[in-house]
Amino acid sequence: DTGVSQNPRHKITKRGQNVTFRCDPISEHNRLYWYRQTLGQGPEFLTYFQNEAQLEKSRLLSDRFSAERPKGSFSTLEIQRTEQGDSAMYLCASRPGRQGPYEQYFGPGTRLTVT
C-alpha cells in the first residue's frame, strides 16, 4: 500500500493557460474522488468515479473543468483557461469498492497558483 499519489505537488500558471493534474489511487481502489480546498475552507467535493465511470459531478465543476479515468486506474483533472479563482489545493482520494461508508484515503494534493 503506497498510498494515493498526486502530481505535480505544486503548479504555478498564468491566467488563461490550461493545466492538468494526475492522481494515482491506491491499487485496487475502484472509487476515486476529487475535492478542491481553498484557503480557510474545508475540502469541497468536485466529482467521483467508480472504475472508469464518472458518476457524480458537483455544480462547482464548471465547463472549464474535466476529469477522466480512462482505464479505471489513474485519473486526470484538467482546467482550461485558468482563472485566478481556480487557485486552490486539489485533493484526490480513493477507497475500495465495497458498499458502505468506508473511509476515503487522501493524497497530498496539488497546489495550484494562477497568476
Add this chain to the structure above:
Amino acid sequence: AQSVTQLDSQVPVFEEAPVELRCNYSSSVSVYLFWYVQYPNQGLQLLLKYLSGSTLVESINGFEAEFNKSQTSFHLRKPSVHISDTAEYFCAVSRSEKLVFGKGTKLTVNP
C-alpha cells in the same frame, strides 16, 4: 443536503492541557460522521469515524469523539495534548459518496 459547522477556527492550548474541538452538523437524514487531521503540507488522514453503534468512538492516539443525535454534534476531545497534535482538524459528514467538510479548526499546541 448536509452541512457542517466547526465553531472555532483556531484553538491555542498548552501542552498537556485538555482540548475540545466542536462540530455541529445539519442533515434531514441520518449520516456518518468523520474527523480528519491535516498536518502541514500533507493530505488528510482519518482520525476517527462514527458509523453506528456506540456513540463514543476513539482513535489510537488518544482522541475521542461523541455522537450526540439530539444536539447534532460530534465534538472531538483529547484529555492531554502533545506538541505533535498541532494540525488542522476537519469534521465531515456523509450520507452518499461525497464527504461534506466543515471549514476546519487549527489546533496549536504550545510548550
